[in-house]
Amino acid sequence: MAADPLSLIRAQGRVPRHVAVIMDGNGRWASGRGLPRHAGHWEGMKAVREAVEGACEAGVEILTLFAFSTENWKRPQSEIDALMQLLGAYAESEHEELAGHGVEVRVLGEVSRLDSAARAAVELMENATRGGAVLRLNLMVSYGGREEIVRAVRRLAEQVRRRRLDPEAIGEDTVERMLFTHGLPDPDLLVRTSGELRISNFLLWQLAYTEFHVAPVLWPDFRREDLFAAILDYQRRERRFGRVSTR
Ligand code: IPE
Ligand code: IPE
Ligand code: MG
Numbered sequence: 689m690a691a692d693p694l695s696l697i698r699a700q701g702r703v704p705r706h707v708a709v710i711m712d713g714n715g716r717w718a719s720g721r722g723l724p725r726h727a728g729h730w731e732g733m734k735a736v737r738e739a740v741e742g743a744c745e746a747g748v749e750i751l752t753l754f755a756f757s758t759e760n761w762k763r764p765q766s767e768i769d770a771l772m773q774l775l776g777a778y779a780e781s782e783h784e785e786l787a788g789h790g791v792e793v794r795v796l797g798e799v800s801r802l803d804s805a806a807r808a809a810v811e812l813m814e815n816a817t818r819g820g821a822v823l824r825l826n827l828m829v830s831y832g833g834r835e836e837i838v839r840a841v842r843r844l845a846e847q848v849r850r851r852r853l854d855p856e857a858i859g860e861d862t863v864e865r866m867l868f869t870h871g872l873p874d875p876d877l878l879v880r881t882s883g884e885l886r887i888s889n890f891l892l893w894q895l896a897y898t899e900f901h902v903a904p905v906l907w908p909d910f911r912r913e914d915l916f917a918a919i920l921d922y923q924r925r926e927r928r929f930g931r932v933s934t935r
Contacts, residue, residue, distance in 0.1 A: 693916035704875075707750070711755065711881060712907055716882065720906075732907045735909070735910040742912030742916060753825070756771055757831060757889055775827075779810070789823075794824065796828050799830060801830045826869070834889055881902075
C-alpha cells in the first residue's frame with residue numbers, strides 16, 4: 689500500500705517553513721453551479737479551514753493566505769460587502785478553535801480601508817489568538833505588493849527627511865523591516881489555485897526565490913491533500929538561489 693502523504697512529507701524532512709497561498713477560483717466555482725459569486729466565497733471558508741489544519745499537520749510554521757487584494761476594491765460593491773461579511777463570520781466562528789489549536793492570526797494590509805465591522809473582526813481574531821505558537825496565520829486583506837513597497841519607500845523617505853536615516857545605510861534588511869511581513873522568513877512555497885499562472889500583485893518583494901506550485905483545483909474545492917501534494921512537489925525541487933547545483 690502506498691504511504692500516506694503526511695508520512696512521505698515527514699520522511700523527506702524538508703518541510704517548507706513558510707507557505708503562501710493565492711486562493712483563487714471562488715467566482716468560477718459558483719458560476720459553474722449557477723450560483724452568485726458570493727456563494728463561492730462562502731464555500732471557500734471550508735477550504736481555509738482545510739489549509740490551516742493541513743499546515744499544522746504537516747509542520748508548516750507560517751501560512752500566508754491572500755484573501756483580498758488592493759485591486760479587489762474595484763469589484764462590484766455587493767461582492768466587496770459579501771467578502772467583508774465573510775471576514776466577520778470567519779472571525780466569529782473560528783477564533784476560539786484557532787486559539788485552541790495554537791494558531792496566531794495576523795491580518796496584514798491596508799486594514800484602515802476596512803469598514804468598522806470588519807476592523808472589529810480583525811481585532812477579535814488577533815486578540816483571541818495572540819501568542820499561539822503552533823502556526824502563524826497571516827490573512828492578507830486589502831493587500832497589494834506594489835502598494836506595500838510604495839509604503840515602505842515613503843516611510844524610509846520620511847526617516848531620511850528627519851535625518852534619522854542615512855540613504856547610504858539603506859539595504860535589503862532596512863526595506864524588509866518596513867514590509868507588512870517584517871521579521872518573517874520569505875515564503876518557501878507559493879501555491880496558487882484555479883490554474884492561473886500569475887502573481888497578481890502578491891508579495892512582490894518576498895517571493896524573490898520562492899518555489900511556485902499551481903494547482904488546477906478551484907479554491908472552494910481545495911482540501912488538505914492538495915496542500916500535501918504541493919509540499920511533496922516542493923520537496924522534489926532543488927533550490928539554487930542563483931548559485932550552481934550542489935547535487
Ligand atoms: C478568489 O476568487 C477570491 C478573491 C479574489 C477575493 P475569485 O473571486 O477571484 O474567483 P475567480 O477567479 O473569479 O473565479
Ligand atoms: C488574486 O486573485 C487576489 C486574491 C486571491 C485575493 P484575483 O482573482 O484578484 O487576481 P486576477 O484578477 O485573476 O489576476
Ligand atoms: Mg480570481
